[in-house]
Amino acid sequence: MTAAPAARDDRRGLGVVVLGLLVGAAALWGSGTAPWFTVDVPTATRGTVAASATGAQLQPAVTAVAALLVAxxxxxxxxxxxxxxxxxxxxxxxxxxxxxxxxxxxxxPPSPAELASARAGLNTGGAPEGIGAVQATPWPWLAVAGGAVAVVVAVLLVIREHRLPRLGGRYAAPGAKPPETDPDRAAWERLDAGGDPTVGPRESDN
Incomplete structure (x- = not known):
């Protein structure tokens, strides 16, 4: 005897997956648009300025994965x-x-010269040796957290897929009364099947 398939009634699990994907996407995108590293750079015209590079500039995969999660x-x-x-x-x-x-x-981390070159149009006056030390910001850790959340909910999706409801599908509870069939539609279906549309479904079966 074949076992009945598990009911797809885990709406809470589906909500957790959707929310986790959105949270992960927001964290990765927000981190990618924020500065990850900064460095003080001596310039020829403006003195010493703080140059920074965002996560998307240094690691484009972060914002790309954020778009993947939304999709x-x-x-x-x-x-x-x-x-x-x-x-x-x-x-x-x-x-x-x-x-x-x-x-x-x-x-x-990137070297001071690499970080300074990430800022387009910044004139260092040809003196990269005067660049200060690279300072890290906390923003990369937001990307790590967002990616970790996305991994967890993706694993949940793979494991619990058989219990997650299919959005837009029709499911009837065990023992529930089946929906009534439109008589006109049923007549056309019997005609397509080669039956007599003037005979009811129970009469045609006899």
Missing amino acids: AVAALVALSGIARRLLGVLVALGAGAAVVLTLRLVAV
């Missing part, structure tokens, strides 16, 4: 089954890559 929320509505699980795997890989790349950049 995943939209795809979550249309997909189900294996396709939805594959979406979860793709999100987990992308968010995990963003976390790893960010941590690598935090562990090995």
Whole structure:
């Protein structure tokens, strides 16, 4: 005897996945548009100025993954089954890559000269040796946190997909009365099947 499929009634789980993807996207995007490292640079005309580079400038994958997470929320509505699980795997890989790349950049920051060159049009007067030390900001850790949240909810999506409701689908509770069929539509269906549309469905079965 074949076991009945599990009911797709975990609406709370679906809400957690959607909320986690949105939170992860917001964290990655916000981190990517904020300065990750700053450095004091002596210029030929303005003296010493603070130059900074954003996460998107140093690691474009951060904002790219943020866009992926937003697209995943939209795809979550249309997909189900294996396709939805594959979406979860793709999100987990992308968010995990963003976390790893960010941590690598935090562990090995750009050199002062590299950071100064990230600011277009900044004239250092040809004296890179006068550039100060690179200072890190807390913003990269927001990207790490956002990516970690996205990985967790992506794994939840893969594991719990069989319990998550399919948005837009019709589900009837066990023992619920089936919806009534439109008589005109039923007549056309019987005609297409080669039956007599003037005979009711129960009479045609006899």
